[in-house]
């Protein structure tokens with residue numbers, strides 16, 4: 001298992017239908033359990049990159065998740081390995097109750113209802129929201145919504161978590177709680193963000209995107225010391 | 237969140253709230269059919285219905301203010317239908333007036349029944365009950381999405397009108413039309429994009445189409 005990379009991306013490019021090239025020849029790998037920050041200003045291509053990971057968007061080039069190529073016939077197993085967290089939790093929690101939301105993926109996987117009930121309870125516990133099953137996402141705070149969204153990924157026993165700006169729109173305490181939570185999980189994590197503090201605290205490694213290209217990929221400390229690089233990527 | 241939501245009062249513990257959802261749905265449907273079928277000579281039955289509903293409303297501890305507000309909301313629609321009845325000449329003025337009153341009363345009572353149902357049954361319970369009554373899944377899914385996103389969309393619409401107002405828009409009659417057009421267009425685009433994102437989120441969690449969708453089983 002240890003020799004198989006959690007994520008391998010080779011020469012990935014992506015062009016939106018209107019002709020905008022959002023990703024341009026991106027390549028990198030991610031080891032199991034590794035946390036990497038994908039940094040870049042608005043429009044750098046972070047969200048597009050994450051959406052390519054499980055085939056929601058299809059670019060050119062090659063992506064492998066735990067050794068499986070992300071191609072149509074593998075979508076099902078790939079999507080069970082990758083937990084995608086959208087920037088806006090309201091887009092992710094689309095069911096009438098928290099329970100249905102967390103159970104959605106499990107039901108699609110064909111689990112039995114007892115298993116589902118147990119897993120939902122476990123994953124809500126893992127994000128510190130015991131007993132939230134019957135609540136409606138409409139009435140949760142932004143921080144709680146983000147945590148429910150995390151639970152929807154955790155319950156699927158994913159091996160890669162792709163988080164799109166997880167701390168944007170959270171207040172300082174919400175940010176702290178979410179950061180602490182993410183530190184506890186052992187999955188490989190790809191965290192798209194333009195929050196330097198979050199990257200510094202969570203990630204050993206940083207990849208910097210600019211206009212759809214990878215312009216840096218190194219240890220977090222090294223990147224954060226390069227003031228020019230940070231500035232040219234529009235991060236500060 | 238400043239908007240009222242559909243099942244705002246539905247999470248209390250009165251006997252009416254505790255009654256089975258399926259039973260309440262059946263009774264509501266039967267009640268509406270009965271009321272709609274009443275003829276002009278059955279004013280007494282209507283009065284009985286009103287008394288009965290008033291009792292239930294009291295039993296369910298539903299604040300009269302909220303109840304009246306919803307009734308006022310539907311009143312113009314009921315009145316329009318009533319007026320359309322008046323355009324067809326039937327008998328003398330007395331008969332016309334009675335018909336007019338009957339149509340409005342029926343409409344209001346039907347809405348009252350639905351209001352009671354939603355105010356005493358949490359929406360998820362309603363969906364589960366409908367599922368048990370073999371309601372088609374695609375319909376349940378759509379209802380669920382409506383419940384989840386209706387008020388979010390109302391908020392969005394409100395933010396957009398606030399943005400317009402904060403830029404000095406006063407809504408005079410003729411100039412208004414153009415901006416309302418913009419607003420509706422913007423609203424459509426935003427809702428469409430949200431739909432795309434929600435669908436991407438569903439795909440990401442293994443959704444393979446309504447025929448494979450399992451819930452409420």
Ligand SMILES: Nc1ncnc2c1ncn2[C@@H]1O[C@H](COP(=O)(O)OP(=O)(O)O)[C@@H](O)[C@H]1O
Pocket residue numbers: 016017018020021022040041042043044045046047048049
């Ligand atoms: N649906 C879309 N259609 C066309 N262009 C898009 C679409 N979504 C994003 N883009 C463009 O692709 C580029 C990358 O966007 P995105 O991946 O969202 O960046 P980020 O998440 O880093 O802010 C941007 O220039 C953006 O304008």
Ligand SMILES: [Mg+2]
Pocket residue numbers: 046047048087164
């Ligand atoms: Mg983005």
